[in-house]
Amino acid sequence: MARIEDIPQPTRDAVLAVPCPSYDTAPFVSGPPLAERRIAIVSSAALIRRGDQPFAFGSAECRFIPASTLNADILISHVSINFDRTGFLRDVNVVYPIDRLRELAADGVIGGIADTHYTIMGSTDPAGMTEAADQIAAQMRRENIHSVILAPV
């Protein structure tokens, strides 16, 4: 469980102490029914493709994961060692639910999946990620994607 009381110390205090941004605006975008939407995943697990450099500590970059990337070539390079990784060793979908998304597309529940998915280092202050957000937005516009699932780790 990840209820706060179930997270062992000192991770619990560290999690609660993470600075969280606040915003003056409250954007809220609506769209067509799910069956007409193609969905992209943004993972904050600092995923990399096998052979690529791991994310650096504090990195504000965004990396693209082509949907064609084999699960066998996806590694996790998040800086934290204080979350379970043994589940990911068996099944990438516990962090990056790409197979489940494909199944939902095949079943017609969603309109499809994006050609590109995205990953960032979740421990980095999002205030420095404006450029990453711009890059994600630009690519999603190119692919005519309008909806996103953000998955943590």
Add this chain to the structure above:
Amino acid sequence: MAHMLEERGFATAVIAAVRAQAEKTRPPRALFTAAQLGRPLGEPGDPVFQRATLLAALALLERTDGPVILEDYPGEPPGLADNPTWTPPFPPAGDAALDGFAAELARVLPVWEDAKTRFGRTSVGLSFQAAADWPAFAARVIAGELPTVPGHGTTALAARFLCDDIKALYGEVAQAHGPAPSSNQVDAWFWYGTIAGKILLALRDAAMASDNNALKTVGGRFFVPVPWLPK
């Protein structure tokens, strides 16, 4: 990130692993799931639960009663309970010396091959070193040297990702056969029952004693999770 993407015209739904953080950041749509940290979609090899969680998050995309929606996922993810039918792949290493790491690896590697076959993949690959080279590299760091490897230009990074790869390989070995263990069972076996676990503790000690500040910092924070440090 959700806020920034909505500002740019995209509808977002966040799967939130920590409710307190979602309450602070107030993303437009968030689904809090009580799954274990590191498994926000649920348990490995459980597509039914993963799909249900993902569907619940996707359903938020059709909601229009914003600007802030924070839902609790109603399902109870499988918990952290140990699996009594799981047994470690090898008996505990006991008081075996650190120089037994290479011999231990030689026993472990065939089981790792089984794990790769079973799961069709491996999460080992961050260190840019072959497993056969790990004992010698670790021994040099423990001896106070500052080796590097191609792709990781500092000992701090090379050792950090070596630790990640060692943990990943043993984690896969622990799951190569039979029923799935809990994460705690895998960790307890690794940290208390293998020479590899002792190697990581020794690497941490060496890093903490090093005059190399990067190695000292990285070793202190990123080699051994605090719950598994000696009491």
